[in-house]
Amino acid sequence: MSILSESLLQSIHDRAAGYDRDNAFVAEDLAELRSSGYLTALVPTSMGGLGLSLQDVVHEQMNLAAAAPATALAVNMHLVWTGVAKTMLDRGDDALEFVLREAAEGELxxxxxxxxxxxxxxxxxxxxxxxxxxxxxxxxxxxxxxxxxxxxxxxxxxxxxxxxxxxxxxxxxxxxxxxxxxxxxxxxxxxxxxxxxxxxxxxxxxxxxxxxxxxxxDPGPSPDLLIFSIFSNFETLLSAVYTGIARRALELGVENAMRRKSAKNAGEAKSLDPDIRWKLADAAIAYDAILPQLDAVAADIDAGVDRGDQWFRALVGLKLRATDTAKFVVDQAIRVSGGGSYFSGNELGRLYRDVLAGGFHPSNEDSAHATVASALLGPLP
Missing domain, CATH: 2.40.110.10 (Butyryl-CoA Dehydrogenase, subunit A, domain 2)
Known part of the structure; x- marks a missing residue:
């Protein structure tokens, strides 16, 4: 069962445009998420939390991002720290156990x-x-x-x-x-x-x-569990947020194609236009491809799977694919939705602005390719 109910997500969605317009913090969203227990999602039940897996929270974050991307991104940072502490504790390192206990006590x-x-x-x-x-x-x-x-x-x-x-x-x-x-x-x-x-x-x-x-x-790349834990939780939860944005953009693109009419074709629905159908199909194919990759990475982190020196390749590849896919899907949705999506108050217009942030989170495109090349070919001399 989802922690984030449909009514809670709808309430958060209804406030998103106003927060964006006013450049205001998501205070009411945060209060409701706290009341739901969501801020303790990754805290073990033995410490007073909900005891969810990272894979569980990935799906919750996708739902939250579909409702309000900025809210999901903000909460992500708290979830990253609790995820880091959980990943380390699951592997026998209790250095950040205090993070889990304090999160259960209400610290953010x-x-x-x-x-x-x-x-x-x-x-x-x-x-x-x-x-x-x-x-x-x-x-x-x-x-x-x-x-x-x-x-x-x-x-x-x-x-x-x-x-x-x-x-x-x-x-x-x-x-x-x-x-x-x-x-x-x-x-x-x-x-x-x-x-x-x-x-x-x-x-x-x-x-x-x-x-x-x-x-x-020591400065520089490190095999320390802390570095893996930060990197794995950050990249995976971040990918969930942008995948949620892609899902919502695809939903809006479909809704707009069904709603819009063509004057050129005697009032025929835009959803019957072959070009629009192709664009939405292309967006859906791209979106569908990211879901199994995201699930597999999260499940392997939860299970403690040893991917050895290929872990960072998997993580940066996931992040880059998720953020690039989200940007592509939003762009396709806007292309089929008409000029109304160009207005700042339009939800698709907001998603277009929000999704651009994906390129600024680490690892960026250049760093990701360098990491993957090193995993495949060895480090540069």
């Missing part, structure tokens, strides 16, 4: 990985992580695309320690919203995904307590 987690100009992503950081004598760290830098900016209570982040005897080390930690030195900038006024309110976060000596510092890793 945000992801602070991205930095302007940093194409190393998880393999390097422009944020300074300065060690303090008690084992904690103080972080200084600016993180961008911090979804859930108005509401998060816990921030998972990382930075570079350049001063310890074993430096350099990438330091991963969680900080609380009330920690001194956090400034959330009012800089989220974007083309799409507006209601996610993914503002930049400035850190000035923000302290992470010793018990909230959970990894110190």
């Amino acid at each position: 987690f945000a992801l602070a990985i991205s930095e302007a100009g940093n194409d190393l992503v998880l393999f390097g950081s422009a944020t300074d992580a300065a060690p303090v004598p008690d084992g904690g760290y103080e972080f200084t830098g600016t993180k961008i695309f911090t979804s859930l900016s108005p509401a998060w209570t816990r921030l998972g982040l990382f930075g570079l320690d350049t001063t310890s005897p074993d430096a350099p080390k990438l330091v991963h930690a969680v900080v609380a919203r009330d920690a001194a030195g956090i400034t959330i900038l009012d800089d989220w006024d974007t083309l799409g995904m507006r209601a996610s309110q993914s503002s930049s976060t400035r850190l000035e000596g923000v302290r992470a307590e010793p018990q909230r510092v959970f990894r110190r890793l």
